[in-house]
Amino acid sequence: MPHATPATPSLPMLARNVTHFMRLLRDAGFGLSPAHAVDALDALRHIDIGARGEVRAALAALVLSGPDQRPLFDAAFDLFWRDPDWEGKMRAMLLPRVDAGAPPPRRSNRLADALAARQPPPSPGKPNPPAREERFTAPLTFSDQERLAQHDFETLTAEEWRALQHLVRTRRAHLALQRTRRLRAAACGTHADLRASARLAVRQHGEWLRWKYRKHAERKPPVVLLLDISGSMSQYSRAVLYFCHALMQSRERMHVFLFGTRLTNVTRALRERDPDEAVALITGQVRDWAGGTRIGAALAQFNRQWARRTLSGRATVLLVSDGIDLEHIDLLDAEMARLRRFAHRIIWLNPLLRYAGFSPQARGMQAILPHVDALRPAHNLDSLFALESLLADDARRPFIATPKGSPHGDDPDPAPARAP
Missing domain, CATH: 3.40.50.410 (von Willebrand factor, type A domain)
Known part of the structure; x- marks a missing residue:
């Protein structure tokens, strides 16, 4: 992180705040790296720090990759750079509220999870408030994740439900790929590609120095x-x-x-x-x-x-x-x-x-x-x-149907499924 110059004594505090803001955006789902914080600090050197619109525009130009991210960025910017009461704002986002009969504003639970994971330290000189149990479940340990993944959906509390949503969002589930009959070019494999190898040998003056191969292509299953x-x-x-x-x-x-x-x-x-x-x-x-x-x-x-x-x-x-x-x-x-x-x-x-x-x-x-x-x-x-x-549907492994008497698939000799 760049050091402050004598002409800008407030830069160290600004650097910490900008870095913290970039971490908040990353926890809220933005694809950011530490280099974005460095670029943001360099950009802020060339604009008027006192102009709020210029700061917003400079940071948005650096972090936004699509128009769908703009509402979340604006909410995070207004919340981070205006109101120091993070905990109060976060609770207001987690709990919907209706004022004077008007519909509640649209909430961003991803931003609320990111704020819950990053509470500011207490100010020096003020006594610490009495300890109380706050179960914000955005940051989970591995044991907590395993325990939560085994809970029945119907028995989850409101806090456990919020944690489950966060766990699903961060895990990024992927289905296993299907193996198809088609072949594609590959660096190595079990099928030698004679035509491609011959063309390569012609380019190398008739010397068969390297072989080309093909292997079965894979696709995402519908x-x-x-x-x-x-x-x-x-x-x-x-x-x-x-x-x-x-x-x-x-x-x-x-x-x-x-x-x-x-x-x-x-x-x-x-x-x-x-x-x-x-x-x-x-x-x-x-x-x-x-x-x-x-x-x-x-x-x-x-x-x-x-x-x-x-x-x-x-x-x-x-x-x-x-x-x-x-x-x-x-x-x-x-x-x-x-x-x-x-x-x-x-x-x-x-x-x-x-x-x-x-x-x-x-x-x-x-x-x-x-x-x-x-x-x-x-x-x-x-x-x-x-x-x-x-859902892998591996051709080398026959698909087995669960027999009627053993719904969990614990029967050691299950009946085979009908041929597809």
């Missing part, structure tokens, strides 16, 4: 998620949406549909950069959230309107539902059979598998079960992260 948002699935659906948002931000090939009493395509809404804004947009868009369930009718609408457009290219269907449907069981059975013909494979994620003695006895579950390739739990974060390896 995934279609059908998410039940009925009243019994409300907490689990919200957690799965945050996980899907992380996958969408990782540029995964995914389409997301919600169904309760009707089917809703929310793929475009999940492309919002901030997950809280995306989920808020979805809950406002979907009218049957936490309502009833009509799985058969929703699948019929999907099969007729979206199946041919979204299930091409050996796509995998993730059906997230507890399978509790008491109406039109024959329709549910017929539409699951139709979906089976469209999809490469179907994986059923059921939160009820969290119970050790669970057995699918309901009529709706019995109608779904014969048409799925695997039955897996979806009640905590560990079960969602397990999908990253489950």
